[in-house]
Amino acid sequence: MTVALNKKVPNFSAAATGGEFNLAALAGKTLVLYFYPKDNTPGCTTEAQQFSALNNDFANANAIIVGVSRDSLKSHDNFIAKQQIPYSLISDHDETVCELFGVMKLKNMYGKQVRGIERSTFVIDAQGKLVQEWRGVKVPGHADEVLAFVQSLG
Structure with a gap:
């Protein structure tokens, strides 16, 4: 089963930096959940920096940002330390959360399907x-677009 627009998202838990993530524990808050391919790669680093720069604006709009990739918690901890990321990152090594949101795709990398x-x-x-x-997000300006949407909910 994957999530659907305008439907309740089933509760899920996952290993995350700063402790276990649990969707139900966030009741009353807006959640911005972003999925990215890999820690410490150029596009993912830029995206994390842009969300980080707007973290206080999201907080003021009663929203929490959480990033998700298949990287390990150790990789996430290093990424957070290096980029000073102020929010949690979920380690979805078994792709449970990725499958719930339907974000796993076949992509072309250097002529190979991965x-x-x-x-x-x-x-x-x-x-x-x-x-x-x-x-299929393009990084430039995306965090600003998400923030504008979250602020419109208020």
């Missing part, structure tokens, strides 16, 4: 309903 995460962002409102999704 399975990987399609850069995507989802907004789950304070009632746990999926209210917006962006798939």
Whole structure:
């Protein structure tokens, strides 16, 4: 089963930096859940920096940012330390969360087909309903677009 727009997202838990992530524990807050391919790669680093720069604006709009990739918690901890990321990152090594949100895709890398995460962002409102999704995200300006949407919910 994958999530659907304007439907409640089933509760899920996952290993994350700073402790276990649990969707139900965020009731009353808006969640910005963004999926990215890999820690410490150029596009993913830029995206993390852009979300980090707007973290206080998201917080002021009653929103929490959480990033998701298949990297290990150790890799995430290093990425957070290096980039001073102020939010949690989920380690989805078994792709459970990726499958729930339908972000695993076949991609072409150097002429070979590889399975990987399609850069995507989802907004789950304070009632746990999926209210917006962006798939196949281009990084420049994306965090600003997400923030504008989250602020429009207020």
